[in-house]
Amino acid sequence: MTDTPILHVDMDAFYASVALRERPDLVDQPVVVGGSGRGVVLAANYVARRYGVRSALPMTRVRRMCPHVVVIEPDYATFTSVSASVMETFREVTPVVEAVSLDEAFLDVRGSTRRLGPPEGIAERLRSTIHDEQGITCSVGVAASVSVAKLASRQAKPDGVIVVPPAAVTSFLHPLDVGELYGVGEKTQALLHRFGLLTVGDLAHTPLRTLQRAVGDHLGRELHHLAWGTDRSELTPRAGPHEPERSMGADETFGRDTDDREVIVRELLRLSARVASRMRSAEVAGRTITLKVRFADFTTITRSRTLPEATDVTVEIHRAVTRLYDALGLQRARLRLVGVRVEGLVPRATVHRQLVLGEPERGWADADRAVDRATRRFGSAAVRPASLV
DNA sequence: TCTGGGGTCCTAGGACCC
DNA sequence: TCTGGGGTCCTAGGACCC
Numbered sequence: 001m002t003d004t005p006i007l008h009v010d011m012d013a014f015y016a017s018v019a020l021r022e023r024p025d026l027v028d029q030p031v032v033v034g035g036s037g038r039g040v041v042l043a044a045n046y047v048a049r050r051y052g053v054r055s056a057l058p059m060t061r062v063r064r065m066c067p068h069v070v071v072i073e074p075d076y077a078t079f080t081s082v083s084a085s086v087m088e089t090f091r092e093v094t095p096v097v098e099a100v101s102l103d104e105a106f107l108d109v110r111g112s113t114r115r116l117g118p119p120e121g122i123a124e125r126l127r128s129t130i131h132d133e134q135g136i137t138c139s140v141g142v143a144a145s146v147s148v149a150k151l152a153s154r155q156a157k158p159d160g161v162i163v164v165p166p167a168a169v170t171s172f173l174h175p176l177d178v179g180e181l182y183g184v185g186e187k188t189q190a191l192l193h194r195f196g197l198l199t200v201g202d203l204a205h206t207p208l209r210t211l212q213r214a215v216g217d218h219l220g221r222e223l224h225h226l227a228w229g230t231d232r233s234e235l236t237p238r239a240g241p242h243e244p245e246r247s248m249g250a251d252e253t254f255g256r257d258t259d260d261r262e263v264i265v266r267e268l269l270r271l272s273a274r275v276a277s278r279m280r281s282a283e284v285a286g287r288t289i290t291l292k293v294r295f296a297d298f299t300t301i302t303r304s305r306t307l308p309e310a311t312d313v314t315v316e317i318h319r320a321v322t323r324l325y326d327a328l329g330l331q332r333a334r335l336r337l338v339g340v341r342v343e344g345l346v347p348r349a350t351v352h353r354q355l356v357l358g359e360p361e362r363g364w365a366d367a368d369r370a371v372d373r374a375t376r377r378f379g380s381a382a383v384r385p386a387s388l389v
Numbered sequence: 390t391c392t393g394g395g396g397t398c399c400t401a402g403g404a405c406c407c
Numbered sequence: 408t409c410t411g412g413g414g415t416c417c418t419a420g421g422a423c424c425c
Contacts (some may be wrong), residue, residue, distance in 0.1 A: 037390080038392080040392065040393050057392085060390065060391055061392085100424090101425050190424075192403095218399060219422095245396080246398095249394090249395075290419095298391095298392070302420070303419080344395085
């Protein structure tokens, strides 16, 4: 048995590390993986980080900070396949693997120590296997609970292991800034700082009721647990990052802001088609359709409408978001982004359509399915709505 | 040319129902 | 002479995570 059964394994600069396998000549240069134009950094190698480059920074800023940075376009197919191999390696150690994302997972090794020895040794074994097989490094945090393991792996980066035994939890946690905690982002951090709560220790010694008045009932209780390391230690085994989705959506930032209704409605059609097609391959349908609009000044609004019945039909989704868009009554407002999301997803098999006599909807659904078949055979460029050609 | 794209969960108010 | 209390659904916004 062990008192630190939870491992959090986190790949180091995952996308960048994978991309650099193909370009070993670049390992000593600052490299980021990210989009062009109005994109942001998805991952930065450790050389780039010395210039202050971080994930989520706008590419325009990155080029100013580090003019000789090498930018590599993301290759999701490769990321996904490397991720699958890594997850397989985890499952050779224990069946209790909770994937968080492509590059991150929790492992419960309670049932593995008799066979494989103590957790620290298991962590090192995983690290060398992944390094040998995939040519990338990772860091591991080992603890009794999920959040402490995660904080430990962060401190272990890059390419290290940190074990936090139960007796060391408070001395490990309490000096940290409140912003380190999972669920405390920029806003909550600033709020807590304003209350004079700077460290996790400050948080721990604040009465629960006071905390809840400051940040709300739910988050208050959550933070109290995190501050004492008494969060969950049971994992939910999950193969992929996000199992059965509760919503599916797509949004896109325009190359340049636009107020042209025709351009916007056409973009909404593309996005509706993309979402509907993903819903059909997942065999789900949904009732609540949400339009997202981001203006040039970055303010963002959403408008949603719940339909009488769930749908996975491109035309119905597109009609709903177009109505929502028109109802906004925008005149000259320049838009930066539009998005389409469908919520309240249920298995398609549970949806029983009330067909109204003479309604052509069945025809649109059949047309979508024909598009799906053609797309499978000829690729997505081959078949698309006439207005997108 | 500041600020992507995929999600999740929480809050809060109003409607509606029992 | 006032003002009930839940539960659920819908909508909008916001915070957060990777």
